[in-house]
Amino acid sequence: MNRSYRLILSCPDDLGIVAAITDAVARHGGWITEAHQFADPDHGWFFMRYEVSADSLPFDGDGFREVLSPIARRFSMQWRVTDSERRQRVIIMASRESHCLSDLLYRWRSGDMAFDIPCVVSNHPDLRDFVEWHGIEFIHLPVDPENREAAFETLDSLFQRMDADTIVLARYMQILPPFLCERYRGQIINIHHSFLPSFAGANPYRQAAERGVKLIGATSHFATPDLDAGPIIEQDVVRVNHHNTVADMVQLGRDVEKTVLARALRYQLQDRVLIHGNKTVIFQ
Amino acid sequence: MNRSYRLILSCPDDLGIVAAITDAVARHGGWITEAHQFADPDHGWFFMRYEVSADSLPFDGDGFREVLSPIARRFSMQWRVTDSERRQRVIIMASRESHCLSDLLYRWRSGDMAFDIPCVVSNHPDLRDFVEWHGIEFIHLPVDPENREAAFETLDSLFQRMDADTIVLARYMQILPPFLCERYRGQIINIHHSFLPSFAGANPYRQAAERGVKLIGATSHFATPDLDAGPIIEQDVVRVNHHNTVADMVQLGRDVEKTVLARALRYQLQDRVLIHGNKTVIFQ
Amino acid sequence: MNRSYRLILSCPDDLGIVAAITDAVARHGGWITEAHQFADPDHGWFFMRYEVSADSLPFDGDGFREVLSPIARRFSMQWRVTDSERRQRVIIMASRESHCLSDLLYRWRSGDMAFDIPCVVSNHPDLRDFVEWHGIEFIHLPVDPENREAAFETLDSLFQRMDADTIVLARYMQILPPFLCERYRGQIINIHHSFLPSFAGANPYRQAAERGVKLIGATSHFATPDLDAGPIIEQDVVRVNHHNTVADMVQLGRDVEKTVLARALRYQLQDRVLIHGNKTVIFQ
Amino acid sequence: MNRSYRLILSCPDDLGIVAAITDAVARHGGWITEAHQFADPDHGWFFMRYEVSADSLPFDGDGFREVLSPIARRFSMQWRVTDSERRQRVIIMASRESHCLSDLLYRWRSGDMAFDIPCVVSNHPDLRDFVEWHGIEFIHLPVDPENREAAFETLDSLFQRMDADTIVLARYMQILPPFLCERYRGQIINIHHSFLPSFAGANPYRQAAERGVKLIGATSHFATPDLDAGPIIEQDVVRVNHHNTVADMVQLGRDVEKTVLARALRYQLQDRVLIHGNKTVIFQ
Structure with missing residues (x-):
């Protein structure tokens, strides 16, 4: 893939936006x-994502920004230009279950997805060895009722210090406090193990088994102060039947969870996700 | 397909059930x-469905029942033997939208699914011509706030008089009263245009659009006194994206609705659906 | 949906195409x-499809064409502007099996898809009644070894006389001669009952059963002189297992065939299909 | 999951088989x-798989075999009884690409699938570190034109020495010689990166891109002397479009390949796969 600049913008819809840009x-x-x-x-809102070959332009990203700047002002755009060669810094957070983390680490080390991992944070030490084998820093940050507040302050500092672009909750089983969700709005991607809005909250597979649904799912969404209610990035489902126990669903669901989370992160890394109220525009 | 007898049973699980039957x-x-x-x-509950070639037995269905009867008593079975050549009598109820009705009538007239249609009932006259072209009686039974109660009494009599085995609510936009749901428990199949339990009640596609889900679905379930909460028979989904308006979802959803409803009815016609509390066992 | 003009074009890729148009x-x-x-x-080829709101332009389609004409010449475009309110004229051809035809007629009469049907042509009389109930002309044109050539000449005249935009082979079980495929290149849409390129030719479900595949499919493609080898528009699959006989596959496959064919025709009616060598670009 | 004995059998179909067993x-x-x-x-062939709770029987697996033995003789069964607690010994073979291997190792180390891995064999040294981190022996066995025959003899001895139940070709890019396929018939599971029978042989994604298919797939099958023509265990597909290059397909395909291979191996480990001519019966 050749280097390109990505222009991502949204603004009130108006005549001539595309013409001005093109x-x-x-x-x-x-x-x-x-x-x-x-x-x-x-x-009445307009969204756009363009990729322009870097080689074709007589300037770099900043030059490109300069050229676009007056247009952006004219149409009151929220906009940014990113460089396809700049790798995002992604902090992965996990608890004990390793399926999502393993999948992301595989995609990282194989080059299937291009990003940097400044560290993996977990409230349990279990996954240290596996993470460190990859040469990635593993930070064990226990969270319990007494230290919750302090732990999340530490997390906040960590996000700052590590200069994180995106934080992935890869089955991190703690609920982040509202102040973190707000400070990192549009940057924290969670995977919930149900087809939202069904079965929000705890034990979604048990809820699904009790309701007798014929498909179970997973949902990747941005974390917001409202639990499991943020903008949805990606969802998928898998078929179950009466033979499947809750344990079977947990197992079947893992494969959907990791697939859905990986797709959501891929969109995010490629600047394909635009937030639009409580929804997303995904430009694939 | 050769004629067969179908034995469907459920009972407390115990040693020797299968051995006794086989x-x-x-x-x-x-x-x-x-x-x-x-x-x-x-x-601790056991469910079974066997098909036995009719030709292979030295007796008819009643003879088969006689042979099985002592075993059924011994294990306290709820059971029945049905004849694959006996076509169920299915009353289809519709309002104005014809996609599910058209699909079922196609499957009926082409022989894709074997069943009899004693009549189609609708609270609107719109679909009369199409139904009557098939040589099927069309009954226009308006339901409005003043006559609701009387209309549903009429419906009850109709179900009795027509000797209906199954009633299909093919996008019939009226809520049946509890007494009908209870009297015909396990016989009334509804199609709801969402992936339940998400978006029960009115305007599910609008709800889905507002939540920004990435898949929409349809659910076929038995009608019970609790709205959209009966045992689920079948579900499926289709992918949507930010381009899709509510109107697009209505259109995309129609194809899922009719597919899901047709599958559910097929299972029911072949005696593959066993109710198990508020869930179903589907023997495909 | 408001009226719009659709600009569809392809040309050698070059700088400034989009800028000139926008x-x-x-x-x-x-x-x-x-x-x-x-x-x-x-x-090095470029493809584009734009929809422009008719209300927003100070001229009609011809005026729009006039404005675009110099740009089209400059970039050597193959191009056309169509009017979303002009309904395509679609001739449907069938044999005896009615699933695809029934599905398309339902979509036509319910307004699910907007097009005109000047006539339905079949080499068998079986479907006359159903077609005529819709108020659509049914033309019985038998094709047998003796009259093949004459029959296809008649068909050619018919396509001309009826001014057909698109011809749909809705399980029309005759192979069209090369001269028709060539004369109506990009206008004849066939549905083949396999996941091409697997199981081209006769009896694909039997071939699939013999090979023991775990998914069967259907493929909609443009008819070309090479049997089942034209540009693919749409495909889909459905799961089968060891229990499924060839007859089961025929039944399961019907639902995939009609879905795939309807999608392909919808793309065609909305001018979303661009032919690119032996492939298609579908702008959904 | 409680310990159980699995009875797997096939025989000419006859009266009383199930009754005798039950x-x-x-x-x-x-x-x-x-x-x-x-x-x-x-x-006229019959296939069966029963799981019987080990606790419920007054004898062990050998005792069970003894009880079943006369029945097996009477009906000329091919049969076996396996113990759910005995873990199969699975040799994984890979080349350079790690997606399937990584996925299987994750499932192994997380307990998602229960089996032993006596060793991983590869014709390239690239994956040694990752395999050895798991504490699994990595055997680098180069295969080149000069040593092919000797290498495959070595492989044969290795399978014997390691007492392998199943050999998984996890994108092992060498064609096994007929003598190995025959000696380990029903034991060697391959993953082919196309939806067979389409695109057998080399470069299936390139073939798919050239044909312009709208879905690409993967197929897991038993290796036989005929390349890519053995009994199919599992298949799946993923949607592609005109934007997708061959490189995109390779990437999208990886996820399908590993999913399909993992499912096939899971069926094999649970003794759910019965070979039936050139097809499989999968009892899920």
Whole structure:
């Protein structure tokens, strides 16, 4: 994949947005390799993601930003330009269950997904060996009723110190406090082991077994102060039947959880996720 | 498909149930063409469905029942023997939307599914022509706030007079009163246009659009006095994205609804659905 | 859905294509409601589909064409502008099996898909009644070894006389001669009852059963002189197991066939299918 | 999961097979926890898999075999009784690509699937570190044109010495010679990166891209002397579109490959796979 600059923007919908952008790109010889746009007529809002080949432009990312800046002002855009070669810094948080963590570490070490992992944080020491084998720092940060508040302050400092772009809750079984969800809005990706909004909260597989559903699922969403209610990034399901116990569902569900989480993270790493109220626009 | 007798039973789990049944079948030369069983360890309950080739037995269904009767008593079974050649009588109820009704009528007239339709009942006259073209009686039974009670009494009489085995609510947009749900427990199949338990009640596609889910679904379940809370027979989903409006979801959902409803009815017609508390055992 | 003009084009990839188009649209106040583009780096070819709200433009389709014409010449585009309110004329061809035909007629009469059906053509008379109930002309055109050539000449005249945009082979069990496939290249949509390229030719479900595959499928593609080898528009699959006989597969497959065919036709009606060598670009 | 004995058998279909088995089980107080059977009417062959709770029987596996032995002789059964607590010995073979191997090692170390890995064999040294971190022996066995024959002889001895039950070709990019496929018939599970029978042989993703299919897949099958033509155990697919390059397909395909291979191995470990000519019966 060749280096490209990614322009991601949203703004009130208006005449001439695309023309202004494409004209600016074309005037500098920019080669658009991927283009997505979406106008939400209900809210009169416009979303766009363009990839422009870096080689085709006579300047770097900052030059590109300079060229786009007046257009952005004119249309009151929320916008950013990212560089496909800059790897995001992703902190992974886990508890004891390793399926999501293992899957992400595999994708990291095999190059299947390009990102840096400044550290893995867990409230249990169990996964230390496996993480450290990868040459990644493992931070054991116990969270219990007495130290909850202090622990989350530590976490906050850690996110800052590690300069994290994205935090992945890879079956991290603690509920983050509202102040963290708000400070890192749009940066914390959680995997919930149900097809939300069904079975939010604890023991979703048990809830699913009790309701007798014929499909179980997993949902990746941004963490917000409301538990399991943030913008959904990705979901998927798998078929179950009367033979399946809660234990079977846990097992079947693991494969869906890790797939859904990996897809959500991939979208995030490629700047394909735009938050739109309590929903997401995913430009795949 | 050759004629067969279907033995469907459930009872407290115990030693020797299968042996007693298979021995009785074998002693009379019965040829088992399909066999399913399930023991729920949590509730200590046993479920079974056997198909025995009719040709292989020296007696008819009543003779078969006579042979099985002492075994059924011994193990306190709820049981029945049905004849694959006896077509169920299915009343279809619809409102204005025709996708589920059209699909079922196609399956009926093409022989894809074998059942009789004594009549189609609707609270609107719109679908009369199409139904009558099939040579099927169409009964227009308006339901409005003033006549609700009387209308449902009429419906009850109709179910009796028509000797209905199964009633299909093919997007019939009225809520049946508890007395009907109870009198025809396990006989009334509804299709709800969401992936239950998410989005029960009215306007599920609107609810889904507002929540920003990435998959929408449909659920076929038995009607019970609790709205959209009866035993689930079948579910499925389809992928949506940010481009999809509520109207798009309605359209995409129709195809899932009719597929899910047709599967559920097929299981019911083949005596593959056993109710187990508020869940179902489906022997496919 | 509001009226829109659809611009569909392909051309050698070059700098400034999108800028030229979007500038022309913006200069006339055009409101882009949907935009898709794709550049194939292997072949250096560019594909685009834009929807522009008709209300936003100060001219009609011809005026729009006039504005775009110089740009089209400059970039050597193959292009067209279509009107979302102009319904395509679709001739459906069937034999005896009615599942695909029934499904398409349901979608037509319910308004699920907007198109006109000048006639249904079949080499068997079986489906006459059902078609005529819809008020659609049914043409029985037998094809047998003696009259094959004449029959296909008749078909050709019919396509011309009926001014057909698209011809759907809805399980029409005759192989069209090369001259028809060529004359109507990109206009004839076939449904093949296998997951191509597996099991081309006759009896695909028997072939699938013999090979012991665990999924069976259906493929909608443009008819070309090479049997079952034209550009694929859409495919899907359904799970089977050792219990399923060829007859079961035929039944299970019908639901996939009609779904896949309906999707392919929907893409075609909305001008979302661009042919690219022996492949398709589908802008959904 | 409690300990159980699994009875797996196939034989010419006949009257009284199930009765004889269930009677023998019941006479000794055996508790059947899972039961599957299948009669293939085309070939007159019968297949069965029963799980009987070990606790419920007054003898061990050998005692069970003794009880069943006369019945097996009477019906000319191919049969075996396995113990759910005996872990199969599975040799995993890989080349350079680690997705399938990583996935299986995760399932092994997390207990998701219960089996022993006497060693991992590879024709490349790349994966040594990761394998050895698990405490599993890594055997580097280069295969090149000069030493092919000797290498495969070594492999044969290794299978013997390691007392392997199952050999998994986890993207092992060498074609095993016919003598190995025959000696270990029903024991060697391969994953092929296409939806067979489409795209057998080399570079299936390139073949898929060239044909323009809309779904790509993976197939797990038993290795036989005919390349990619052995009995299929499991298959699955994933959707692709015109944007996807061959490289994208390789990436998307990896996830399908590892899922399909893991499912196939799980069936094999639980004695759920019965070979039936060139097909499989999978009792799930």
